[in-house]
Every structure is written in C-alpha cells, then in structure tokens.
Amino acid sequence: xxxxxxxxxxxxxxxxxxxxxxxxxxxxxxxxxxxxxxxxxxxxxxxxxxxxxxxxxxxxxxxxxxxxxxxxxxxxxxxxxxxxxxxxxxxxxxxxxxxxxxxxxxxxxxxxxxxxxxxxxx
Amino acid sequence: xxxxxxxxxxxxxxxxxxxxxxxxxxxxxxxxxxxxxxxxxxxxxxxxxxxxxxxxxxxxxxxxxxxxxxxxxxxxxxxxxxxxxxxxx
Amino acid sequence: xxxxxxxxxxxxxxxxxxxxxxxxxxxxxxxxxxxxxxxxxxxxxxxxxxxxxxxxxxxxxxxxxxxxxxxxxxxxxxxxxxxxxxxxxxxxxxxxxxxxxxxxxxxxxxxxxxxxxxxxxxxxxxxxxxxxxxxxxxxxxxxxxxxxxxxxxxxxxxxxxxx
Numbered sequence: 001x002x003x004x005x006x007x008x009x010x011x012x013x014x015x016x017x018x019x020x021x022x023x024x025x026x027x028x029x030x031x032x033x034x035x036x037x038x039x040x041x042x043x044x045x046x047x048x049x050x051x052x053x054x055x056x057x058x059x060x061x062x063x064x065x066x067x068x069x070x071x072x073x074x075x076x077x078x079x080x081x082x083x084x085x086x087x088x089x090x091x092x093x094x095x096x097x098x099x100x101x102x103x104x105x106x107x108x109x110x111x112x113x114x115x116x117x118x119x120x121x122x
Numbered sequence: 123x124x125x126x127x128x129x130x131x132x133x134x135x136x137x138x139x140x141x142x143x144x145x146x147x148x149x150x151x152x153x154x155x156x157x158x159x160x161x162x163x164x165x166x167x168x169x170x171x172x173x174x175x176x177x178x179x180x181x182x183x184x185x186x187x188x189x190x191x192x193x194x195x196x197x198x199x200x201x202x203x204x205x206x207x208x209x210x211x
Numbered sequence: 212x213x214x215x216x217x218x219x220x221x222x223x224x225x226x227x228x229x230x231x232x233x234x235x236x237x238x239x240x241x242x243x244x245x246x247x248x249x250x251x252x253x254x255x256x257x258x259x260x261x262x263x264x265x266x267x268x269x270x271x272x273x274x275x276x277x278x279x280x281x282x283x284x285x286x287x288x289x290x291x292x293x294x295x296x297x298x299x300x301x302x303x304x305x306x307x308x309x310x311x312x313x314x315x316x317x318x319x320x321x322x323x324x325x326x327x328x329x330x331x332x333x334x335x336x337x338x339x340x341x342x343x344x345x346x347x348x349x350x351x352x353x354x355x356x357x358x359x360x361x362x363x364x365x366x367x368x369x370x371x372x373x374x
Contacts, residue, residue, distance in 0.1 A: 004123060008123050011128060014168070015127075015130050015131035016134065017287060018135045018138050019134040019137055019138050022137070022139075022141040023138075023294060024290075025141055025157070026141055032304065033304050035347070036349045037294055038160065038164065040290050040328065041290060046164055049131060050171060056124075056175055066232035067180070067183035067233075070187065070229065075164070075190060080323065082194060085198055085202070086153050086157050087335035088205060089152070089204045093153065100336075102308065109337075109339065
C-alpha cells in the first residue's frame with residue numbers, strides 16, 4: 001500500500017516536472033532562457049518516472065533491475081554536456097563577443113579566440 | 123491508483139512532446155530546434171519507460187537506453203556540425 | 212609497469228560496475244568479461260587521456276554527490292516555480308563571469324556540469340586559457356552573490372577532492 005502510494009507520487013511528480021520543462025520552451029522568450037527548462041526539469045521528470053518504475057519492479061513485480069539506475073546516471077551525465085554544446089552553438093551563431101561580459105583575463109572566450117599555444121613535451 | 127497516475131504521466135509527457143514539436147517548427151534559431159529535438163528525445167525515453175511499466179515488462183528499458191545514447195550522440199553531432207562545419211576532425 | 216596495465220584504475224572499476232549493471236545478472240562469466248573490458252578499454256584510450264586524474268579523498272566525493280543531488284531537486288523546484296508563475300517581463304536573466312581557481316581539466320569539467328545542473332544557472336563558455344567560466348543565470352538580482360555561491364559551495368569542495 002505504501003509502495004503503491006510512493007509509486008503514484010513519483011509518477012505524478014515526474015509528469016509534472018516533465019510538462020513544466022517543456023512548457024518553459026514556449027513560455028520563455030530568449031533562447032538562452034529556454035535552455036534552462038529542458039536541461040533541468042525534464043531530466044528530473046524522467047528521474048521521477050525511473051524511480052517509480054524501479055519501485056514497481058522491485059516491490060510489486062519482485063525482479064530487481066539496474067537498468068533504470070544506468071539510464072538515470074547516463075541522463076544526468078549527458079544533460080550538462082548537451083546544454084553546453086547548445087549554448088555554444090547559439091552564442092556562435094547569434095551573439096558577438098562584445099555583447100558578453102569580459103573574461104577578466106588576458107584571453108577572450110574560447111569560441112572567439114584560439115587557446116594560447118602550450119609547448120608540448122614529447 | 124497506479125493506473126490513474128500512469129495515465130496522468132502519459133498525458134504530461136505527450137503534451138510535452140507536442141510543445142517541443144511546436145518549438146521545432148517555429149524556431150526561430152537553429153539552437154532552439156536542436157534543443158527541441160533533445161527535449162523530445164528525453165520525453166520519448168520517459169514515455170518508453172512508462173509504457174514498459176504499463177505492460178509490466180522490463181524489455182523497454184533496453185530500448186530507452188539505446189534511445190538515450192543515440193539521442194545524446196545525435197545532439198552533439200548536430201551541434202558540432204553547426205559549430206565547426208565538420209563532425210569528426 | 213602497473214601504470215601501463217591500469218592507466219586509469221578508477222575508470223576500470225567504473226567500467227566493471229557499469230558492465231555488470233548493463234547485463235543485469237551477476238555471474239562469474241559476466242564479471243570476467245567486465246574485468247577484461249575494464250582493462251582493455253583504458254589501455255586503448257590511454258593516448259587520448261595521458262594524465263591521470265587524482266582524487267584525494269573518496270569520502271568527500273560521496274558527500275559532494277549527495278550535496279549536488281539535493282541541490283538538483285531544490286533547483287528544479289525553483290526553476291519550475293519561475294517558469295510557471297513569473298511573468299516573462301519580470302525574469303531578469305544575466306551573464307556572469309566566474310573566475311576559476313581550479314586548474315585540472317577534470318575538476319573544471321565537474322564544476323561546469325554541476326553549475327549546469329543546479330539553481331537556475333547554465334555554463335555556456337570557457338575562456339580561451341581555461342581561467343574563467345561564462346555562466347547564464349535564469350533569474351538573479353544579485354550576480355555577485357551567485358558567483359560567491361558557486362565558489363564557496365562547489366569550487367571549494369572540488370578543490371579538496373582533486374589534487
């Protein structure tokens with residue numbers, strides 16, 4: 001009974017976060033702002049669904065599966081990387097370096113300027 | 123009770139997919155389209171897991187894991203293509 | 212000699228664990244195959260990752276992961292509330308520059324990933340010499356506070372973890 005309640009709760013929470021993350025896509029006006037919704041909320045939404053399914057298969061169906069854990073791990077590792085790539089793509093195509101704050105160092109941001117040459121010791 | 127929650131979650135992620143589709147068609151920038159595609163992949167993973175839960179089989183986890191990996195690689199490949207005009211240097 | 216067989220001991224261990232979880236059954240054969248993969252893959256990819264990432268205290272890694280997971284949940288509730296209830300005109304997005312004290316690429320990667328997953332911030336760019344990060348805040352009235360938060364909450368802990 002308690003397990004059933006927990007599964008229901010996680011399913012509802014996961015669904016809510018999923019819809020909120022996607023809703024951010026149409027509500028927010030700026031492309032950089034839109035990046036925030038899906039990278040966070042949708043990932044947690046899927047996380048909630050995966051926890052629910054882990055509970056279901058563990059306690060109701062009595063066969064433990066590690067695949068949910070792997071999917072969660074994989075999503076949480078890849079979400080920042082895809083977000084970083086999409087931010088780079090957007091900035092590269094639609095923003096000039098003068099619109100961004102300065103780096104506070106001698107070199108500019110990496111997509112506008114090549115890295116300083118480091119001598120390699122072979 | 124679980125059945126109702128399942129239906130609710132299905133509706134949520136299905137609506138999410140539709141919203142992403144709208145953003146994919148609307149644009150306005152290419153980064154938005156990639157973001158919409160990436161979000162669609164994540165929503166699709168959730169729907170696959172929910173479908174497996176509904177039918178009580180664990181077969182769909184392998185499918186959703188494959189979708190997760192292919193989605194990640196394709197997003198990165200598309201971004202790299204736009205960034206450098208080349209995927210593998 | 213030992214370094215040639217195990218270029219990245221932690222990566223080998225991780226590969227073994229992930230393989231076992233992937234096949235979903237703990238048998239002798241699966242474990243053996245996992246060990247073979249765990250030894251072979253790091254040797255094959257050693258050329259792309261010549262230096263070894265040093266982790267000083269594994270206990271702190273566990274507490275760091277716990278902290279980040281908790282922050283992810285809190286962050287998601289905050290971002291969801293902003294998306295749902297804040298009128299678009301009132302969302303005050305800003306760029307901030309976070310100067311880095313970390314130097315190793317692994318540590319900077321972990322920090323950038325953590326920033327992306329936690330409260331209303333996304334890492335966008337790294338400066339050309341790897342000395343500062345460009346971070347986009349979804350909603351903030353206090354940019355300096357965000358920078359200080361990132362530095363004290365995550366960077367200080369990562370500095371203790373990575374040698």
